[in-house]
Amino acid sequence: MKIPVRYIINKIFLFIVVLFGAITLNFVLPRLIPGNPAETIYQDVVKASGGAVNPVYLKQLEAEYGLSHAPLYVQYLTYLSDLFHGNLGVSITYYPVPVSTILAQALPWTLFLVITSISISFFIGNRMGRYGGINRNTWKDLTVDIFSMFMASFPAFVMAFIILDIFAVNGKLFPLGGAYSSSINAGFTIPFIISVIYHAFLPVLTIVLTSLGGWTLGMRNNIIPNLNSDFINYSENLGMKSYQIKSIAYRNAILPNLTGFSMSIGLSMSGVIIEESIFSYPGVGMYMITAIDNLDYPLMQGIFLMVIIAVLVGNFIVDLLYGFLDPRIRQESG
Amino acid sequence: MGSINHVSGLEKIVGIIRKTKSTLGILFQNGKSATGFIILVSISIFAIAGLFFAPYNPDAYMFRRSLPPNSVNILGTTGYGQDVFSQLFAGAAPTLFIGFSVGILGTLISVFVGVLSGFASKRVNDLINSIVNIFLVVPGVLLIMLFGTYFLGLKENLGYVPTILILIITGWAFGARTFRSVTLSVSKRDYILSSVLIGESKVSIIFRQIIKAIMPVIVSNFFFTAMYGVMGLTFVEYLGVGNLSQVNWGTMLYWAINDEAYLTGQWWWILPPSLMISALMFSFILLNFGLDEIANPSLRIYNKKNRKAKNVTDTQN
Numbered sequence: 001m002k003i004p005v006r007y008i009i010n011k012i013f014l015f016i017v018v019l020f021g022a023i024t025l026n027f028v029l030p031r032l033i034p035g036n037p038a039e040t041i042y043q044d045v046v047k048a049s050g051g052a053v054n055p056v057y058l059k060q061l062e063a064e065y066g067l068s069h070a071p072l073y074v075q076y077l078t079y080l081s082d083l084f085h086g087n088l089g090v091s092i093t094y095y096p097v098p099v100s101t102i103l104a105q106a107l108p109w110t111l112f113l114v115i116t117s118i119s120i121s122f123f124i125g126n127r128m129g130r131y132g133g134i135n136r137n138t139w140k141d142l143t144v145d146i147f148s149m150f151m152a153s154f155p156a157f158v159m160a161f162i163i164l165d166i167f168a169v170n171g172k173l174f175p176l177g178g179a180y181s182s183s184i185n186a187g188f189t190i191p192f193i194i195s196v197i198y199h200a201f202l203p204v205l206t207i208v209l210t211s212l213g214g215w216t217l218g219m220r221n222n223i224i225p226n227l228n229s230d231f232i233n234y235s236e237n238l239g240m241k242s243y244q245i246k247s248i249a250y251r252n253a254i255l256p257n258l259t260g261f262s263m264s265i266g267l268s269m270s271g272v273i274i275e276e277s278i279f280s281y282p283g284v285g286m287y288m289i290t291a292i293d294n295l296d297y298p299l300m301q302g303i304f305l306m307v308i309i310a311v312l313v314g315n316f317i318v319d320l321l322y323g324f325l326d327p328r329i330r331q332e333s334g
Numbered sequence: 335m336g337s338i339n340h341v342s343g344l345e346k347i348v349g350i351i352r353k354t355k356s357t358l359g360i361l362f363q364n365g366k367s368a369t370g371f372i373i374l375v376s377i378s379i380f381a382i383a384g385l386f387f388a389p390y391n392p393d394a395y396m397f398r399r400s401l402p403p404n405s406v407n408i409l410g411t412t413g414y415g416q417d418v419f420s421q422l423f424a425g426a427a428p429t430l431f432i433g434f435s436v437g438i439l440g441t442l443i444s445v446f447v448g449v450l451s452g453f454a455s456k457r458v459n460d461l462i463n464s465i466v467n468i469f470l471v472v473p474g475v476l477l478i479m480l481f482g483t484y485f486l487g488l489k490e491n492l493g494y495v496p497t498i499l500i501l502i503i504t505g506w507a508f509g510a511r512t513f514r515s516v517t518l519s520v521s522k523r524d525y526i527l528s529s530v531l532i533g534e535s536k537v538s539i540i541f542r543q544i545i546k547a548i549m550p551v552i553v554s555n556f557f558f559t560a561m562y563g564v565m566g567l568t569f570v571e572y573l574g575v576g577n578l579s580q581v582n583w584g585t586m587l588y589w590a591i592n593d594e595a596y597l598t599g600q601w602w603w604i605l606p607p608s609l610m611i612s613a614l615m616f617s618f619i620l621l622n623f624g625l626d627e628i629a630n631p632s633l634r635i636y637n638k639k640n641r642k643a644k645n646v647t648d649t650q651n
Binding site for chain 1 (some may be wrong): 471
């Protein structure tokens with residue numbers, strides 16, 4: 001098998017550029033706002049305590065945020081070198097726990113949710129879209145379409161609350177939160193794995209339901225031009241069996257849908273962040289909401305950065321896979 | 335000759351009516367876009383009526399709390415004692431306004447960026463492409479949270495401006511990518527090439543030909559971005575980084591969830607805004623898909639009419 005070298009180099013280049021852009025965005029955003037987060041919090045504290053605050057506190061806060069009055073390029077370089085050393089600052093909410101420690105606990109759970117739910121919804125969605133496309137312009141197609149569109153349009157977090165209410169609060173079939181039962185020791189044992197699946201069921205179900213529509217509709221619209229194309233007509237006339245034709249059209253249609261896969265990592269990440277806070281799942285989403293409520297800028301920025309890196313790496317892997325799967329790209333660099 | 339060029343006011347109006355009629359005709363060619371259009375028009379009428387005819391003041395805490403639907407409050411009352419129907423009615427217009435603003439402004443930006451990069455030199459194209467990619471890759475919710483908290487940090491009442499800005503910032507990139515690829519494919523067509531060879535300026539080609547050629551995509555993208563605007567509004571409000579003092583369907587959901595309406599079984603409070611948002615987004619999706627089918631013939635070869643025509647030719651052979 002030929003390795004598409006130029007394609008891979010392009011993708012690596014893009015990866016670095018986007019990563020750099022995101023890191024810079026993360027640096028610029030807090031500095032765009034008049035005043036700074038430290039001042040905002042300081043003012044609040046002053047107001048709350050009636051002015052009895054030592055001004056040194058402001059300096060302390062600024063130091064914690066990594067805010068200084070040095071020229072911008074110096075700040076930027078310090079920021080980059082801190083990042084490079086894995087120093088993301090200290091969380092305010094969970095003072096004095098470093099942001100990196102929180103992330104190390106939370107990120108694996110989020111990744112677990114994202115990967116599981118994307119895989120499931122990719123599989124089911126494509127199958128449903130295939131079903132709709134094959135039965136195009138019949139009531140079956142219409143049912144699939146309307147169902148997908150409705151699922152895509154219903155507010156995701158309301159769906160999460162409804163599911164939580166039905167299955168966990170009233171039904172008591174599933175737990176209200178957490179990633180695994182506290183009575184079980186963490187480790188790769190069968191009861192632990194069962195407990196993890198049991199706790200992840202509702203969040204995954206919600207994300208799958210709300211992200212299914214995109215895949216289904218995408219698949220349907222990819223497979224129909226394929227089924228209408230001349231080579232399928234030709235194969236049909238040659239007497240090829242219907243299931244073979246369907247599988248050929250399906251395979252052709254799944255490739256463009258895979259490009260959507262890299263886009264959907266970001267989208268699913270958005271969904272997961274929201275769902276985690278609703279299902280009290282100890283991933284980055286839950287911490288993100290806490291961070292926002294407490295104006296915990298270091299934690300917010302740390303999460304922002306980690307999530308972007310995760311999404312970028314995911315994209316990168318999908319792009320590489322795509323390079324190997326798509327013969328056009330494989331041959332291009334020959 | 336001179337008299338032909340003199341079009342009277344009446345004829346102009348007739349011409350405009352004919353044109354809108356034919357545009358509507360295109361919408362009604364396709365079942366999906368027709369349904370979407372009808373739903374959207376109904377919601378718009380509901381929204382406009384809501385500006386004037388809300389039965390009670392949507393903000394006033396004038397009723398007993400958490401009443402189920404009854405003869406006075408058709409949809410019951412909120413956990414704070416407001417009339418749910420009045421909120422739903424009066425909140426429709428702001429919700430639609432945000433959706434449409436995000437749709438229009440976001441589409442304008444993405445058309446500008448997309449067409450520009452489709453026509454620019456390779457280096458500029460690469461630069462634009464990576465910026466678009468940054469916005470595509472970064473999860474929108476994170477940007478909403480970050481920008482939202484910073485706008486909150488400003489501590490100024492800017493109305494819906496921050497919300498709309500945030501949604502445009504997070505929502506323009508997808509369209510830009512679409513327009514870039516569409517422009518690239520259109521600009522390779524022969525008639526564009528001949529215009530270039532004749533010596534027509536780039537600006538004139540873009541405005542006279544490219545924009546015209548990609549118009550269906552622009553309209554379809556408008557509905558997609560507007561849908562994002564409505565969905566994004568619910569997220570902005572849900573995360574509490576929007577303008578919570580205003581009544582719209584997003585804030586209704588925020589307060590309902592904040593008061594744990596789902597736990598106390600106050601479905602009349604949480605479901606109406608959800609279903610209205612759902613209906614609005616549904617209409618946008620239908621319009622987006624219907625227009626795609628109209629613009630992309632390969633998606634619609636197999637409708638009933640064509641199949642009949644095909645059978646006729648088959649039997650003739």
